[in-house]
Amino acid sequence: MTVSIFENAHFPLGPFVPYEHNPILRPKGDSWESANLYNPAALVVDDEVILLYRAHAEDIISHVGIARSEDGFHFEREDAPILSPEHDYERYGCEDPRVAFIDGTYYLTYTGWDRTVAKLCLATSTDLRTWTKHGPLFDNFDTFAATDDPRGGTWSKAGVIVPFQMQGKWWMYFGEGGVYWATSDDLIHWTPGTPDAEPMYAPAPGTFEEDLVEIGTSPVLTENGLLLMLVNGARRNVLGEGHGVDYRCGQIVIDPDKPTELLARMQVPWLKPQTFEETNGLVSNVTFVEGLVKFRGQWLAYYGQSDTTLAVAIHDPAHTWGSSVRAASRHLEHSS
Template sequence: MTATFPLGPFEPSTANPILRPRGDGWESANLYNPAAIVVGDRVALLYRAHAADRVSRIGLAWSDDGIRFEREDEPVLVPEHDYEKAGCEDPRVTRVDGTFYLTYTGFSGASAQLCLATSADLREWTKHGPLFPGFNTWRTLPYGPDVPWSKAGVIHPEKLVGRYWMWFGEGTIHAATSADLLHWTPVADDGHPIHTPTPGSWDATLVEIGAPPVRTADGLLVFLTNGATASSPSQVDYRCGQIAVAETDPATVVARTSEPWLRPTSFEDTHGMVSNVTFVEGLVSFRGKWFAYYGQSDTTLAVATCEV
């Protein structure tokens, strides 16, 4: 389904939060930051959750209406390697020719690296490791980690100008291309992002790609994004915006919303492990509506909707 830029207006659901931590196991402390995709006539969420140890795993939940979800008991993606020993975090998902391509952050405890996994059923995953070793999406900013650091990758399911495209990054946003969806090459080095924070605005400290793009009728790709202002690592305000690129020039941002479409307002948005956070990672068109799924203060999971 085609979109317009900007998407919206979105309204947070009165059912929020639609998923909370539960039990005393792997998802007992915090549950947030979901990827979303329509499979058949249901919405699937791949969400990040952890216990008090803060080692994240990825869970799977299903819904017939986009609001009420049934969770599978066990996580579908768990830490196995040194590069992800401190957590598998913040998934995004795209399907191409029957294969699901999941990007996620592998956190070693010192460095975050964007990783890729593939699956035919959303349950059994083959990991392909870090995509951009040595890349640091914070390099051009005067703050942030000074180690390899790359997060947040979204993939468009169709080729543009002869290649598959991914947009990725926390701090600043970059683009990469691929011939086979498994091996990715940035279009420029980490000193040349395609989108950066806007001084004096709601996204003055950092920008981060949100959900995979949707196509407009006039040849644009529209992305939900995240932006933040921060006075310290623990004093942040995350809001959600939108950017657009042209299908004929996927590495150039041609539009940006000057105001966020979502900001912390509810109790859950403003109270949690990291307070004052609305953080979007999933967007689907389902039964005549857009459903945007987001984390609330790194603690609970919510959805906002708008009519198509």
Template sequence: MTATFPLGPFTPSPANPILRPRGEGWESGNLYNPAAIVVDDRVALLYRAHAEDRVSRIGLAWSDDGVRFDREDDPVLFPEHDYERAGCEDPRVTRVGDTFYLTYTGFDGARAQLCLATSPDLRGWAKHGPLFPGFNTWRTLPYGPGGPTWSKAGVIHPEPLGGRYWMWFGEGTIHAATSPDLLHWTPVADDEHPMHTPTPGAWDSTLVEIGAPPVRTGDGLLVFLTNGATASSPTEVDYRCGQIAVSVDDPATVVARTPEPWLTPTSYEDTHGMIANVTFVEGLVWFRERWLAYYGQSDTTLAVAICDHGPGKTVSGQ
């Protein structure tokens, strides 16, 4: 069986949360919002964590079954430059050849900027800086961060489409960008012309945000897990997870959207934490004959939802 739109259904694992804050150091306060990738028949998670100072770093954990993880002691990505002095946040990861491409949010305390780093081994990262200075993915909405620059959340497809590599990015609204070399990226349209926007009156009426890198289906679609929210204030929110699809022949146009979320805040950890009522997905892998979707719970703990297609079936894309 090939992947179809939408993916699923997904069921939260009874083992959740699969990772929690620990110790008194850099991951002692909150641990959430992971990227995921399969390497040498193991699942690797690159997760966001911080202490009480809320300055985020990115840690690395490994699993043989996709549920039970062993963490490395030290963060693999941490603030070094002025544009990320208040945190390295919310990673997504893609492998092309022998190189891992990590997008993350560099936060300076006032501005969020989508940044890129590359690595041969998930541990040592070369940083390439902010990708879209002067681009604000909230530009078309009547609320959200002001100023000329704000961008988050980038996912990269590992194969070129029409001779170019593609990235989809954005918080508030979602945009597309292309690259000849995976390092230098140009938005397909300016920040006043997003490809996907919130849906009035729906579960994603306040904002949409790209979630995990896309999965290619047998009928020529790329399927994305996404995040959407309704909010009455910056701390009174309801984040849920949905899906969108684009055609490989027109990657900057959304051709399908799930009218209802596939994951909603239900457990105690989903509804209690630093920011309550949040399920926020950033990682998706096909591993041991099932889909594993990794998400943050209320910006405090980390969980997995599982879609088991059963024995003997195969899925294209991951």
């Protein structure tokens, strides 16, 4: 079995263009995925794109399903979920998976939800179907502690594991509200590097990341050796006090030689709610990215639309930032 973990990239990665036939996956039937389907992890296995996606029925108890595609756009999904609630800390949902493949093992982070506390959890597998759960990772850690909306206790989501060691350790970047780092010797037991009041990446007033930031996709390595991650940022009360949210997608980079510092963040979103599905749903006005792969020469970013459907945006490396300017320059050179 071969698995593509990361490919060379540039920062900022893009531009991305939403696929014209989105959504690529919708809820179906009267089963566990009948009401909402969104927020997928993505990886390439044996020349197929694999999505591990979150879905639920009207009860809003989330499970993780699996789907595969030979082209990255048309997916066949399996009938049964691969991960479901079993324990008290996740009794109302196994949510928002991210995945890394290291030395023959898949490391899946997900949110365990009991409708009171969100806990970042870890599960491992060698075949993507039989999973060993290792429980919550960060008790008594509040990733909203440094924001205007502290939760006052345990709250953590969104963990991405770097698929190679840095400074002799395994590293994870995690958090909703603010983003933090943690290290491990065995990929199972993780220790946060700073107190919850000291995120390495925090919301930025006056921007699309005004109220919270959240890690999105697993990191890829840029051609000049930086770690690039797609992230999510949000503003609340966009329609007035207490009404609505607006989730958009950004990017950050980190220098592996200084893995505890944010080197750069994208100042404008590369993706924002625009279509009907992205402005209407269980939670409206949301584009939420969690999966990124390079497949057959194109970058494919998989995202949830308003917590209801699943979509993909495409970056063709032949179409770079400033393409129109370069085309005009080449025309002038040719004319002269």
